[in-house]
Amino acid sequence: MSEDLRKVAIIGSGPAGLTAAIYAARGDLHPIMIEGTLAGGQLMLTTEVENYPGFIDGIMGPDLMGAMRKQAERFGTEFLTDNVTEVDFSERPFTIRTSDRVIKAETVIISTGASARMLNVPGEKELLGHGVSTCATCDGFFFRDKDLIIVGGGDSAMEEATFLTKFATLGTVVHRRDSLRASKIMQDRAFANDKLEWKWNSTVSEVYGNGKVEGVKLTDTVTGEVTDFPTGAVFIAIGHDPNTKLFEGKLELAGGYIVTKPGTSETSVPGVFAAGDVVDSRYRQAITAAGMGCMAAIDAERWLEAAH
Numbered sequence: 001m002s003e004d005l006r007k008v009a010i011i012g013s014g015p016a017g018l019t020a021a022i023y024a025a026r027g028d029l030h031p032i033m034i035e036g037t038l039a040g041g042q043l044m045l046t047t048e049v050e051n052y053p054g055f056i057d058g059i060m061g062p063d064l065m066g067a068m069r070k071q072a073e074r075f076g077t078e079f080l081t082d083n084v085t086e087v088d089f090s091e092r093p094f095t096i097r098t099s100d101r102v103i104k105a106e107t108v109i110i111s112t113g114a115s116a117r118m119l120n121v122p123g124e125k126e127l128l129g130h131g132v133s134t135c136a137t138c139d140g141f142f143f144r145d146k147d148l149i150i151v152g153g154g155d156s157a158m159e160e161a162t163f164l165t166k167f168a169t170l171g172t173v174v175h176r177r178d179s180l181r182a183s184k185i186m187q188d189r190a191f192a193n194d195k196l197e198w199k200w201n202s203t204v205s206e207v208y209g210n211g212k213v214e215g216v217k218l219t220d221t222v223t224g225e226v227t228d229f230p231t232g233a234v235f236i237a238i239g240h241d242p243n244t245k246l247f248e249g250k251l252e253l254a255g256g257y258i259v260t261k262p263g264t265s266e267t268s269v270p271g272v273f274a275a276g277d278v279v280d281s282r283y284r285q286a287i288t289a290a291g292m293g294c295m296a297a298i299d300a301e302r303w304l305e306a307a308h
Contacts, residue, residue: 006032008300009096009105011084012243014041015286016276017111018068019293020300024109025075027301032078032105034098039081040065041113042134042277043286050141052286061129064286089250089269106307107271107300110251110258111293112243114277114284119151119236123207131213131233136160137285139235140167146232149174149216151204157237158186164235165195172231174199176221199229207234242278257281265296271307273299 008024010017013035024031043049043061050058059067073079080098088095093104116134118124124132133139136150140163148168150161153175164171173190178200180187190196199218205226206217215230242257252259252268258279260266265273275296276289 004101005093005104006030006106007304008032008107008109008297009034009094009103010109010111011087011096011246012036012041012111012113012276012278013039013069013079014043014065014111014113014276014289015068016113016278016289016293016296017041017109018065018072019290020109020111020275020297021072021077021293022068022075023294023297024300025072025077027297029297029301029304030076030078031109032080032103033072034080034082034084034096034103036083036112037081040069041289042116048142049138049286051138084246087246087250089272092271094272107273107303109265109293109296109300110247110267110272110274110278111276111289111296112246112278113289114240114242114281116236116240117238119204119207119238121204121206123209124234124236127207127209127213127234130211131209132207132236133233134236135284136163136235136237139233140164143167143233145169147172147230148233148235149199149204149229149231150235150237151175152237152239153177153180153182154237154239155182155186156239158182158190160235160237161190161196162193165193168195168233170195170197172197172199172229174202174204174218176203177201204234240277240281240284242281244278255281265292265299271300271303273303 007029008031010033082098086097096103144167205219258274273296275292
């Protein structure tokens with residue numbers, strides 16, 4: 001196994017990691033990014049991105065990530081398309097292992113993101129980005145004047161449902177039980193919204209459509225009866241899981257998310273920084289992730305200056 005020492009190693013390659021790479025590379029820190037075999041983060045699953053500043057007519061998610069990657073590369077970021085198998089933050093330099101390399105790093109920036117929980121039903125994966133979405137603020141605009149469904153019963157599902165009624169003619173909330181687990185204030189707001197309807201004791205058992213979502217099959221959780229439900233879009237709001245399995249027992253986590261010191265990207269281990277959806281359960285936007293990536297690179301650069 002080859003071993004090399006780096007000033008900065010970045011784990012993860014979404015908007016947070018790539019922005020950190022741009023800043024670190026321009027700061028002459030020669031970062032290495034372990035981008036993972038599924039590089040680019042959640043934006044690789046989005047079609048059109050219209051809310052990222054600077055793109056008047058919008059940009060495809062993969063195109064935005066490709067442009068960021070080229071920019072990071074232009075300033076001298078080295079990319080390793082492999083998955084990290086193990087980290088050791090107990091002593092410096094820190095150790096990062098991939099399937100065939102050992103990287104030693106004076107600082108580490110973690111930007112491994114989060115994964116939206118999926119329904120894991122037929123048709124869902126094929127129609128992701130074509131009517132199946134996990135982000136109302138990203139994609140709601142594209143479903144103006146359409147009927148759509150929202151799957152979930154927690155606060156984020158109610159928030160997304162309420163938001164989507166700005167665009168949709170009608171939103172139907174599909175929930176597997178007969179009561180919501182959302183907070184009372186969110187429930188009250190949703191129930192008062194006359195553009196929301198409710199399908200209780202129901203689960204989506206299939207998503208179908210030719211190139212785009214045309215409908216779903218709903219299964220009644222009490223009777224087992226399956227019904228056809230035509231719809232223009234399916235918004236899945238059953239939660240996110242931060243990609244932090246690697247860091248359990250190595251860093252302070254809360255609810256699975258990496259804990260950072262308020263107003264910084266500093267984790268519980270000095271010299272290890274974190275940015276993007278891996279620390280952020282609240283906003284989860286490309287632009288906020290990019291901003292946090294910038295913070296992490298600046299924090300790492302200042303930490304290195306102070307350490308030497």
